[in-house]
Amino acid sequence: MDTETLENVYTVKTPVFEGPFGILLSMVEDRKLFINDVSLASVTEDYLRYINLLEKTNPLEVASFMIVAATLILIKSKSLLPNLELTAEEESDISNLTDRLKLYEMYIRLGGEIKPIFGKKIIFAPLERKQETVMFLPDNQITKENMMTLVSGVLGRMPKKEFIPEVEVKKVISIEEMIDNLTQRIQTSLRMSFKEWTGKGATKEERVTVIVSFLAMLELVRQGLLEAVQENSFEDIMIERQIEESVSANI
Amino acid sequence: MNLEQKIEAVLFFKGEPVSRKKLGDILEAGMMEINEAIERLKISFEGRGIVLMENENELTLGTAPELSRLFEKMQKEELSKDLSKASLETLSIILYKNGAHRAEIDYIRGVNSSFILRALSVRGLVQKEVDPSDSRKYIYKPTFDVLSFLGVKSVEELPGYRDTIESLNKVSENLDEENKKSEESQSSELEKNENTI
C-alpha cells in the first residue's frame, strides 16, 4: 500500500455542514417568526438564493436542499396565487415540512438546555482499583492468526473517504439557468403554456425541472416581468409577458 | 442482610453498570423482588455522597454531581467538554427519545448523521445496540457517560424532560400519520440516504 491510498482510506471526515432544516430555521428565526406557511413563504426567496450560492461553493450538497426547496415553492406559490388549488399530496408535503421543522426546532431548543450543563456537574465513576495480584488468564482464541485477522478486520471497518455520488451531480439544475431560459423563451413567444415548456413531470428528473421552472416563473412574476394566470385549479398555468398593462389586457 | 443491601454491595463491588437481570442472577432473586428492592434503594440513596444512576435496565454508582470540581482535580485524564451544534442536536434527539434509529435521526435533522454518530460513539456519549424490538435495526442509546457529564442520574432528570416528552410525542405522532399516507415516497427517500453512506 502506498501512503496516498492509506491516507484516503483511514480518514474519518467530520464535515461542518448545516443542512436544509438548519438553514431554513435560522432564516425564520432571524425574522423572529414562528414556523408556519406564512413565515416559510417569506423566507423562500432567501432559501433559494442560498441554494444558488451553495451550487457554486458546494454543488454536492445542493441535492439534499432541493426536496425542501420544492415544498417551499409550493408554499410560496400558494401565497402568490391564492386561487391555486393544491393536491392532497402537496398539502401533506407542506404540513409535513412545517411539522418536521417544528420537531427539529424542539430538539435544537433541548440541545440548548443541555449545552450549559454539559460537563459542569459531572458524576464520576470510582477510580480503577489497584489490583494486588494480577493473574494471567488467557483464552484459546488468542492466537497469532486470530490477532492478525481481528486487527485487519477492525481497520477495514473504519469509514472510508466519501466517494462522489455521480447521479446527484448530474441532475442539479441551476435556478439562474432556468430564469435565463424562461426570459429568453418568453420573448420569442408571447404566450406559452407552463406544461408545454416544462414537460409533463412524469419522471423524477422531470419533476425537478417542473419545480425549478415554476420557481423561476414565480421569480419573474415577482419582478413584474411575467404574469401567471391559472383559470381553474389543476389547469395549466398560462405565462404571459408583461409588456404594458393595456397590451396584456388585450391578449 | 436484605436484598437492597445486597444490591448496593454488588454495585459497589463491580464498580461498573450491572443490569437488573444480572442482579437477579447473582442474588438468586426474581425480577419483581429486584425491582422493588431497587425502588427502596433509590430512596435510601437520597442525600448521600454516592448516587445511584439508572440507564435503561442498568444501574451503577457514582459520586454526587455537586462534587464535580473536586473529583475533576483528583482524576488525571483530561475531559473534553465541548459539543458542536451537530453533536448537540444529535445528542438531544437520542437523549430525549431515549434511543433512536439512525433513520429517525436523519429524518429529524434532515441530513445524514453517520459521521456525527460515529464521533459521539467514539467519545462514549452514545452507543449502538441491536434494537430489541427489531433485530434487523440498530438503535443509538444514551450511555452512562453522557448522563454523568450532564450530572443527571437518569434521562428523566434531563431539563424539561417531562414537559417536552408530551409535545415531542404529539408532533411525532402527527408526522407518523402523515408519513403513513405518503409512505412510498418516504421509503425511497430513506433508501437513498442509506445508499449515500
Add this chain to the structure above:
Amino acid sequence: MNLEQKIEAVLFFKGEPVSRKKLGDILEAGMMEINEAIERLKISFEGRGIVLMENENELTLGTAPELSRLFEKMQKEELSKDLSKASLETLSIILYKNGAHRAEIDYIRGVNSSFILRALSVRGLVQKEVDPSDSRKYIYKPTFDVLSFLGVKSVEELPGYRDTIESLNKVSENLDEENKKSEESQSSELEKNENTI
C-alpha cells in the same frame, strides 16, 4: 453538601484506604470537623450494603464480609468466561501497536473501550502505564505473558506486522491531525465570540 457526604464520596471515588489527615487536606477541613463527620458517617452506614472500615486511622469503603463468598464466585465466573470479540479485537490493536492510548483504540474501533480495557487488564493481558512521552496520558501495553503465550519474543514477529503497523500509524496521524483541527476551529470560534462581546 455536608462534610460526611463529601467524605463518603471521596472514599468511594478513591477505592483505597485514605487517612483522616488526607481527607482533611482534600476537603480543606480541620481534623476536628473531619473526626466528627466520620462519627456521623459511621452511624449513617449502619444497615447498608456498603460498609465503612477503619484500620489505623485509614478509612475505606468495602462490602460486608458475609458477601465475600458470593463475590469470589462472581469473580471466578467472570474470569473464566471466554473473551468477547470486542475484547480480542482491542487486544489485537494493542499488540500490533505495542502499546496504544485509549483515544486511539476508541477511534479505530468507533466505540468507547474503557470497560473492555479494564477487563483485559484484570486478566493480565494488557497493562496500563503512564505514557513516557506525555505524563497526563496512559498507554495500554501488551504484557510479557501474552507475548510468550503467542510464542513471540516481540510484536515485530506477529504475522503481517509491517503492513499493519503502517496502517495503524497512519490512523494515529489522522487522529492527531483531527484533534489539532478541532482545537484550531475551537480557538478560532472562541476568538470570534470574544470579538462579538
